[in-house]
Amino acid sequence: MKPPWIEPSVAQLTPLLRAQNVYRVLGSGDNANRVLKGVNIAIGAKEYVSIVGASGSGKSTLLYLLGGLDRPSREMNGNSFDPPSSVFIDGHDTSEMNDTQLARLRNEKIGFVFQFHYLLKEFTAQENVCLPMFKLGRLTRGQAMERAAYLLEQFDLSDKLTRRANRLSGGEQQRVAIARALANEPAALLADEPTGNLDKRNSERVAEIFQEIAARGQTVVMVTHDLTLARRARRMVTMEDGNIVKDTGDSFPDSPATAYQIPEIHESARIDTNLHE
Ligand SMILES: Nc1ncnc2c1ncn2[C@@H]1O[C@H](COP(=O)(O)OP(=O)(O)OP(=O)(O)O)[C@@H](O)[C@H]1O
Numbered sequence: 499m500k501p502p503w504i505e506p507s508v509a510q511l512t513p514l515l516r517a518q519n520v521y522r523v524l525g526s527g528d529n530a531n532r533v534l535k536g537v538n539i540a541i542g543a544k545e546y547v548s549i550v551g552a553s554g555s556g557k558s559t560l561l562y563l564l565g566g567l568d569r570p571s572r573e574m575n576g577n578s579f580d581p582p583s584s585v586f587i588d589g590h591d592t593s594e595m596n597d598t599q600l601a602r603l604r605n606e607k608i609g610f611v612f613q614f615h616y617l618l619k620e621f622t623a624q625e626n627v628c629l630p631m632f633k634l635g636r637l638t639r640g641q642a643m644e645r646a647a648y649l650l651e652q653f654d655l656s657d658k659l660t661r662r663a664n665r666l667s668g669g670e671q672q673r674v675a676i677a678r679a680l681a682n683e684p685a686a687l688l689a690d691e692p693t694g695n696l697d698k699r700n701s702e703r704v705a706e707i708f709q710e711i712a713a714r715g716q717t718v719v720m721v722t723h724d725l726t727l728a729r730r731a732r733r734m735v736t737m738e739d740g741n742i743v744k745d746t747g748d749s750f751p752d753s754p755a756t757a758y759q760i761p762e763i764h765e766s767a768r769i770d771t772n773l774h775e
């Protein structure tokens with residue numbers, strides 16, 4: 499089989515995840531803190547993207563916005579952004595969705611892995627992986643259990659299916675969390691410091707797993723402080739102070755998402771002069 503990155507598929511012509519002029523403003527008035535300052539990025543199906551940058555540069559904020567866990571700010575101190583600050587997931591403009599619709603889209607399209615696994619400790623490994631499938635409601639209980647077992651076997655956990663999460667090692671728990679994130683066959687797997695809490699050996703195993711699933715064609719976006727891990731991705735995005743300052747491989751150079759790269763110096767003028775209402 500050819501590696502998936504040699505020939506871009508038709509699906510790659512449309513971004514799977516797109517941030518358009520994305521701002522995230524916390525607080526208001528004189529205390530308004532712009533955590534993201536008009537970020538544009540388009541990520542295609544089957545891409546493996548890492549996001550790096552100093553602590554506080556906005557990596558997690560951007561990741562959560564791309565995955566629909568949070569929403570971009572629409573305005574600052576009463577002024578709208580132009581173009582509107584928006585996130586598109588698989589072509590859907592999330593700003594047009596209510597919270598229930600966004601949660602549904604997220605559950606269907608996005609899998610998340612965090613630094614801390616957030617497994618339900620009283621449930622078994624297999625039950626934890628089943629939970630997103632039960633929530634989506636596409637599979638019967640039996641089918642979900644079967645798929646959970648299949649996923650856990652892929653990560654060498656076949657002998658731990660019925661073990662309660664709090665009786666698994668840290669590395670095992672994180673592998674269960676990855677299986678859980680893949681449960682609903684997400685269009686994109688988003689990870690925030692997935693190796694941040696693991697020792698070297700377990701980090702390496704988790705890094706290998708991401709490499710394998712990306713090579714199989716799974717879209718992966720990973721925030722990490724580990725530059726060795728980040729460089730394994732085919733595309734590396736660097737953030738600084740709420741902006742993307744470097745992107746080694748933008749697959750959509752002509753997309754609207756990347757057409758609005760404007761220097762910081764014009765930003766305040768743009769906010770002031772482009773009022774929507
Ligand atoms: N709920 C919040 N209230 C106030 N400020 C916040 C909040 N969440 C994030 N911030 C600020 O937003 C900025 C970006 O945070 P973010 O978590 O995205 O950074 P990061 O790049 O992921 O950092 P790290 O590498 O430490 O995880 C930081 O300056 C942070 O202090």
Ligand SMILES: [Mg+2]
Nearest residue numbers: 557558559690
């Ligand atoms: Mg972070």
